[in-house]
Structures are given as structure tokens and as C-alpha cells.
Amino acid sequence: MTEMEHRTQLVELGASLFVRGYSVGSAGNISLRLPDGNIMATPTNSCLGRLFARDLSLADMEGKHLSGLAPTRELPLHLAVYKAQPDCNAVVHLHSSYATALSALADVDPENALTPFTPYYVMKIGRLPVVPYYKPGTRELSAAAAKIAGNVNAFLLANHGSVVCGASLVDAVNSTEELEETAKLYFLLRSSGRPVRHLTAEEIADLASHKEVPR
Numbered sequence: 001m002t003e004m005e006h007r008t009q010l011v012e013l014g015a016s017l018f019v020r021g022y023s024v025g026s027a028g029n030i031s032l033r034l035p036d037g038n039i040m041a042t043p044t045n046s047c048l049g050r051l052f053a054r055d056l057s058l059a060d061m062e063g064k065h066l067s068g069l070a071p072t073r074e075l076p077l078h079l080a081v082y083k084a085q086p087d088c089n090a091v092v093h094l095h096s097s098y099a100t101a102l103s104a105l106a107d108v109d110p111e112n113a114l115t116p117f118t119p120y121y122v123m124k125i126g127r128l129p130v131v132p133y134y135k136p137g138t139r140e141l142s143a144a145a146a147k148i149a150g151n152v153n154a155f156l157l158a159n160h161g162s163v164v165c166g167a168s169l170v171d172a173v174n175s176t177e178e179l180e181e182t183a184k185l186y187f188l189l190r191s192s193g194r195p196v197r198h199l200t201a202e203e204i205a206d207l208a209s210h211k212e213v214p215r
């Protein structure tokens with residue numbers, strides 16, 4: 001893909017997430033790693049529904065602003081993921097309703113916030129650790145994320161939202177949607193008050209061989 005094709009795709013996928021309610025206002029940010037190693041990111045205070053290709057920010061892996069509008073203040077979080085995962089080429093960070101609700105549960109397991117109950121979730125996400133709460137945009141938050149970002153497809157930021165990576169932007173968006181849908185199902189099941197049959201360890205192990213981005 002050319003740089004312009006990446007810009008166009010980021011604008012289109014941002015708008016798609018926005019119109020379907022995955023983000024509101026200026027919440028959430030998206031980035032991708034270009035073939036030259038630099039990062040294309042949504043600008044600070046931008047709305048995913050109203051991005052413009054020419055405004056997208058370019059920065060290097062140290063966070064130095066190269067062109068476009070100033071990048072999202074959460075760029076250090078994205079950079080931490082890219083540094084931890086050489087095969088990650090896109091990061092989607094949202095404050096979507098159900099994943100964020102899950103991130104705010106006091107009794108969530110920080111090692112894995114969702115015990116799998118559907119196979120597609122296992123293939124797209126797998127384990128979902130939770131980074132403790134830190135003020136958004138801070139060095140403390142990106143340092144904490146760096147510690148767990150190395151071997152997972154996604155993680156939650158406590159009381160904040162989700163971070164999902166992918167080999168491509170399309171991969172990261174698909175996995176983000178899968179995570180949000182699964183979190184929604186989790187709350188539906190929880191409110192039903194009925195017992196849930198989770199996948200067994202054997203069933204999960206069997207699916208691991210079909211994982212789209214092995215880690």
C-alpha cells in the first residue's frame with residue numbers, strides 16, 4: 001500500500017467505527033506503522049468520524065512529530081506497543097462502551113479480563129490483561145502498557161478503554177470489534193443471572209492453532 005492508501009484507509013475505518021458508535025466525540029485514537037518505520041496517527045483532539053487524510057500525523061518511533069497536525073496525546077501508548085511487538089503494524093485504542101465498562105469492574109482479573117466463551121474471540125484476542133489505572137497520556141501509563149504488550153493481541157487500560165493491535169489496520173479494527181462484541185455479550189450473560197459454559201482449556205488449546213496472529 002502507498003502512504004496515500006494508508007491515509008485513505010485510516011480515514012475510512014475511523015469513520016466506520018465512529019458511525020457505528022465505537023467512539024464518541026474526540027475519544028479514541030488509531031495509528032499504523034508505515035513501511036519506512038514511521039508512525040501515522042490520528043491528530044490530537046480529532047474525532048474518528050471526521051478525519052482528513054492530509055491532517056493525519058506522522059511521527060518517528062521516538063515520538064518526534066514529522067508532519068501533519070500534532071499527533072494524539074496517547075501516541076506514547078501506541079509507541080510502547082510497537083516497540084514491544086515488532087510484528088504489530090497497527091494499534092486501535094478506543095473508549096468503547098462495553099470494553100470500557102469491563103475495564104472499570106473492581107473484580108476483573110488483571111491477568112485476563114474475559115474468560116473465553118466463544119471460539120472467534122479466542123482466535124482474535126485470546127488473553128486480555130488489564131493495565132492498572134494511570135492518568136491518560138502519561139509516561140507511567142505507557143511504561144505499564146509496555147510491560148504487558150509484548151505477547152498479547154489486546155489489553156485493557158483500567159477505567160479507560162481498550163488497546164488492540166494487528167498485523168494490519170484491518171486486522172486491528174476487526175479484533176477491536178470482536179473484543180467490543182464479546183464484552184457486550186459478557187454483560188448480557190452476567191445480567192441474565194444464568195450460568196455460563198466457558199470454553200474448556202482443551203477447546204481453547206485446540207483453537208490456539210488457528211490463531212490469526214500467533215503470539
Ligand SMILES: [Zn+2]
Nearest residue numbers: 028074136161
Ligand atoms: Zn484513551
